[in-house]
Amino acid sequence: MTSRLSKTLMLVAVIAILAFLLAPILVLIFSAFDGGNIFRFPPRSYSLRWFEAAFNHSEYRSSLWVSTILGLIATFIAVTLASFAAFGLVRGRPAYRLGMEVLLLAPLTLPLVVWAIALLSIYAELGMNGTLPGLILAHVTITIPFAARIMIATFDEIDPNLEAAAKSLGASPFHVMRRVTLPLAMPGLLSSTAIAFLVSFNDVVVTTLIAGAGWITFPVRTFSRLRTEGIDPTTIAIGAMIVAFTIVVIVVGQRLFQLSRRF
């Protein structure tokens, strides 16, 4: 086989795999613009009526608020806690670093369905079912692994000698933090904020179980309507907006602070 031919074949394979990876997402976006009454792809006529329907739907509007507020609070707490822990683990080099990393990253591999069920039964005992603090705690727990992973990598890359140099030149610890460490860690902080928010915003499994009737998020509303009424075009329009929002965050994040390199 000539190397030119093999290169072309390789390119075709790569494009096919990427297409497979992204096709469902593209399908979702395109079919939201369909003018018909059912979910179809490719669209046969174009219209914005389902976006209109989604925006006029007061239940969806209120759950959009719930998602946004919950996501912002959970992200703030998770990124703060993860950054403190990551800084301690990297700069302090404690003997328990590996164990702590496993603890912080565990929710990535352990079954969240099972955990949510267990948490629900504990919340029931404490009277925390369906409360906002309970929901926030759950969301902090599922976003911490992403934030911790990015922040550990970020602090690992920052040369501690820069901090030592600033200190030896007479800067106070607070000053070192504000003028040296924080600016250097900024791309990592922004990356982990973006990813943590997206994870919290898009979660279905944990929120479905923990939220109760009071705090229904955007994706949970979508999922429950999907189960009771099947796929209707309003659901698709909303899904398309969430996905489009996610893509914008990732592309902008990539341009501004090389999101993918830190993930």
Added chain:
Amino acid sequence: MKETPDIRPITTAMLVAPAACLMFGVFVLPFAYLLVLSFWSQTPGSLRMDTNLTLANYTRIVGDSYYLGGLWTTLWLSAVVTLICLILALPLARWIVLHAGRAKGLLIGLSILPLVCGALLPTLGLVNLLSPLGFINGGLKAMGLIQTSLPLLGNITGVTIGLVQAFLPLMLLPLITTIERIPADYEKAAMSLGARRTVVWRRVLLPLMMPGIVAGSLLVFCASLTAFVTPQILGQGKVVTFASLAYQQAALVLDWPFASALAMVMLLFLLLACVLGALVMRRLGRTV
């Protein structure tokens, strides 16, 4: 790398403690509670818990072909998904690292989309693609390749496709990281010494990629084993996985002790997979 820590142990502990306490209280404790719960029992139809320790829940799983079948399906499905992810991710990861050039960052960003979009939304797109009247079946019919629709939804094929799509990024990311660390000269050196392509792959590239392959496989296997939303939607209730059994028992039947036992069996297999992964890595540490 300096050997002495930059901050005092007490400061370190204070920085780490809040996150550690949270993870312990909200994440580890519920699992511990679940372990205890799995040895309790509950009379069907009532919510009263019998706190005498019993193995009944576990013997029920082992003795019932319905649950054993679900376990077998889930394990087999996870293994197949892991293998397919590996086969697809290897060329893609290598191409992104070696040939993507300036598009590299953007491509990596786009490939993590299925991961951060959550399980639900990409699955909705897949439902449309795979359904009997959907894009794939419609296209194949229009080209005259098939007369009747291929059954791609509500069976194991659909669930496999959905899980591969959802978890490919979990394989891709560790692979990209390890491939980036392999110096480009190694391959050239091996070739210039007369090694054929297959030999270069078997003797040079694959062994160097092994850490990424093991890490990625573990992530994909664990994620598939416990996946819930994707099998639920694409399997349309006809593919019984272990996570859906546990969910059923906990949320619908309300038999919490039995649901906990099912969950513990899932955890056992996760643990086995991790131990196996660690063993492979240790062996590699000695030979490579």
